[in-house]
Amino acid sequence: MTGLTAILACYNEGAQVEVAHREVCAALGSIEDLELLFVDDGSADDTLERLKRLAASDPRVHYISFARNFGLMAAITAGFRYAAEPWCVQLDADLQFPAAETWRLLEAAERGYDVVFGIRRERRDSWLRRAGAAGTHWVARHWLRIEVPQGASSFRVVRTAVARTIVNLPTANSHFVAKAPEIGARYTCVPVDHAPRSAGRSKFRLGRLAGDAFELLFGFSWRPLNVMYLLATLAAVFAAMLALLGFLGVATVPVLATGSVLMSGVSVACLAVVARYLHRRMLDARPRRLYYVREANIPIAPEDLLDGGESMIGPPRRTASLEVVS
Missing domain, CATH: 1.20.58 (Methane Monooxygenase Hydroxylase; Chain G, domain 1)
Structure with missing residues (x-):
């Protein structure tokens, strides 16, 4: 059986990381080469400390911690770049997509697809978020002729090599759903269950919905x-x-x-x-990178590190001045 990396982006999810770890392990633990790659997007709570404890108790757990909050797409990009296994599944730490649904996507991937998107059967989000996403996809497909899977979500199984090609494209556009068809990746969609958030507060904001819409509508069509x-x-x-x-x-x-x-x-x-x-x-x-990593328990490329991989050296300390004897 080939291996799988479960990528879980976290931002102030201290109350949720252990829950997510238990569910992913329970659902996917039968995979021999399973990696759980948590990407801490500059959390201000105890998310990183909890991830370190998980990594100390479970060798399958790896983590990357950003120097600050760079956003969800930056976290997912880092996850795909540093995934150790040939296949990846993108999950949310809030478990709105049950980890057990991953098997539906993996079964579809066996038919030769590079990307398998999950489509919610009964979406549990607010009506504004549902209407906004559906309307944006409809306009993109029917008015702007952008190939985008209608209803495709962030829950997806991707061949890691293809995912890296997508996130390494020389563009700052973050719309993964539209980039996959653009490069010619073979994709399909599978209906999946959608659960309400199990703990904590949603990070969804209206501005993010508008930003995603602009990325799609103005980033893939003239x-x-x-x-x-x-x-x-x-x-x-x-x-x-x-x-x-x-x-x-x-x-x-x-x-x-x-x-x-x-x-x-x-x-x-x-x-x-x-x-x-x-x-x-x-x-x-723009020349700056999409993210900078402060620390991780896996090897990180020097150009992705905040300090470029230089060893930590403490600042000079004040010493007692010596009395000059004449």
């Missing part, structure tokens, strides 16, 4: 920009006609004022879309 080109051209023609009518005295002052307001709205919308694409390009070109 159509929004092309639409703005068309709108700007039509607005310019309309403005020229309105100016001519005003010059000839045909258009009244209210009509000219209304047209001016409409032109201003179109201009602002076009500027916002162009700015979004410019922001996307700036993120791709």
Whole structure:
């Protein structure tokens, strides 16, 4: 049997890591080469201390601790890069996807797929999160012609070599679900159960939902920009006609004022879309790394370490001054 790395990103999950460890071991412990790779995303609570205790008692447990909170995608990227086994499953430490459901994804992967996405049968999230995700995927597929599995979640089994290809693409775009079809990875979707969070508080925020939507809609298609080109051209023609009518005295002052307001709205919308694409390009070109690791119990590449792998040397200490004898 080939090995599996279970990647669990953690951010202030001190009350949950032992629970997650027990469930993953109970569900997947029959796999001979099982690795549990916890990625601590700069937690401010006792998450790291609990992970160290788990690692001391279970040799299958490895951990990576970030220098600060770099975000979920950074944690998942590190997990895929440092996974030791040929297959990975991405799980949430809050156990909203039961670890036992991993077997459904693994069975599908046996049919030759590189990526198997879990799709929730009965999603237990808030209506806003459900509607936002479904609407974003629908717009991406039907309006922007972006190949994205409808309803695909963060619960997925991935061939590790393919996962590394995806996360190492030279782009800051974090949308894994759209990147997999883009590179030609063979993928499928499998219905899975979805459970309410077992402990702690959800880290979901409306801003994150909007950010994910922008990453997808503006990161994989030029159509929004092309639409703005068309709108700007039509607005310019309309403005020229309105100016001519005003010059000839045909258009009244209210009509000219209304047209001016409409032109201003179109201009602002076009500027916002162009700015979004410019922001996307700036993120791709920025030199800093996606994350920095403060400590781990597995070997880490020097370029991923906060101190570049240099040995820790303490600062100079004050010593008693010597009396000079004349």
